[in-house]
Amino acid sequence: MSEPDQMYRSGGFEKKQPPDLVHLSAAEALELGERSMRRLGYDVEASRIVAENLVDTALCGYASAGLPRILNIADNPKHRQPRTAIRVVHETDTSALIDGGNNVGLYSVHRATGIAVEKARRSGFALVGVYNSFYSGRNAYYLEMIAKRDLVGIHLASGHLQVVPYGGIRPALGTNPIGFGMPSSRGPVILDMGTAAIMGADVILKTRLNELLPEGVAVDGEGEVTRDPRKAREGGILTFGGHKGYGLSFCVQALGILAGAALNRDKDYGFLFIVFDPAMIVPVEHFKNELTALINRIKATPRKPGVPEILIPGERAFRERERRRVEGIELDRLVFEKLNAL
């Protein structure tokens, strides 16, 4: 079974109807997440880091990418291989190359973010890469850590091959997300987007549910556009936005090499951070205030009938989080029980 299968298939819990849900406060979810990660053999610090990330993801509205992911980590073949301590293998005042030691990316990429932030705060700039790791979760989490320290961050992550290059009919690229984080005087602005037309997890889910894919997101083994998720798995996922999305996906895959991707046996997984202090070029307050002015200008743009508001990248997730911090989150009972049984 290929890795993303392992990553997302476990359970079959993601779309049961009607779902049997357990309600948890954020604190309860955090405690459950921490305890579960410790059962997987991670230490207290790592378990806390991973749980905080996953609970934040759930609070932001991505339920299936929250605590259920701990079961996916448990099922991942890499989890059954030995882990070593996360290690900086090359370092300068403004750069670091990190061997993730086969730890889950939720832990190693968090560490990398901290290193990038410290270097960029001290020296104005940081280039930090992580290899030998897997599954870092929602990139917006790391970009928000960066933006909250009044830094600008660009994050690229190359991964497992499931996307076809433009004109191709077999996978040669990952879903290759790219993200930007920056500070404004009204808070962080975060873009976190895959360069694929659909997430790999969604194709697998549609297969299981016997549902059609959206139009134009995948090709079959002969290169014909298909809505059949089974046929899509004989070909591959398309990039979003045609040849432009392909160009972006290619560049993310290429820059994954800087993060050490080629040092992995599979040559695919690389997590790269480019972080800098806006003060290197304009005063930070100028940047933050003018970014807010830009946001206000965009929000004041006349809208299509039926569009209540023009959203800024990251805004929807932050609002969801505000609400759920009070209301708590819901977890599928099957996941809840499986986590408790780890």
Place this chain on the structure above:
Amino acid sequence: MSEPDQMYRSGGFEKKQPPDLVHLSAAEALELGERSMRRLGYDVEASRIVAENLVDTALCGYASAGLPRILNIADNPKHRQPRTAIRVVHETDTSALIDGGNNVGLYSVHRATGIAVEKARRSGFALVGVYNSFYSGRNAYYLEMIAKRDLVGIHLASGHLQVVPYGGIRPALGTNPIGFGMPSSRGPVILDMGTAAIMGADVILKTRLNELLPEGVAVDGEGEVTRDPRKAREGGILTFGGHKGYGLSFCVQALGILAGAALNRDKDYGFLFIVFDPAMIVPVEHFKNELTALINRIKATPRKPGVPEILIPGERAFRERERRRVEGIELDRLVFEKLNAL
């Protein structure tokens, strides 16, 4: 008349049929370009820099963005305003903010590229912005300069508002290109793409030719998708790739602020370079060789029937250039005469 009108409308020469063409060698085109820029009041050095850029653009296959652009520069309202010397207004070992002095971007952004390359070669990293300038031409040109020096470059350029935000019906963003340049052992790999679904120049051209726009690239004044270029000018151009393209376009506009865009009266034009030495994190030869290995892997991917080859970003332009360096370029006779009459 708005600025892009001035930029692209001059002449009406871009699609005459059958065209009356003048054939020029690259050297002849360079000489004509230099002479024309000197007539516009630019000095010998600036004229040479601009002409080299425009001739390279023509060699790469973008005929109307070559020497014809000198007539657009002449027509641009900014050209009739005073120019001052390009000036570094803030500088560190790894950064520079540059006042373009209302010089054409083809000159000021070239200068900025040189500064970014020197700083990144010396210090590993450079963040360089340019404001108070206009029209920098083909971004791939600058990214190639960077990649040829074994550096990685990211270039973002925010500009004149002609693109609607996602859900909006009036322009609030520029066409906001983003580009990547990186070295491989088989030469530079360059991505240079706008985040708009169509170039502003194309909408104006279609208006003039009474032709329909492609599907799904613009909205009318009420927010309905339209193929009528006149109606599109009452609404605006869409971003490519839906909300993801909007997210990217937003980030380019936002990072234009770092390049000093908000210091312009119009707050729109900013040209930003993020340049770094791959050796900060992995050996340069490792990066260049592994990037070539990635290229080879992608080129070896099985293809759709009828697709002769999977192309790498920048590859088509470089091949066109090889051919035209021998064959020379063709210039519309009307443009040729107008340039000679400047």
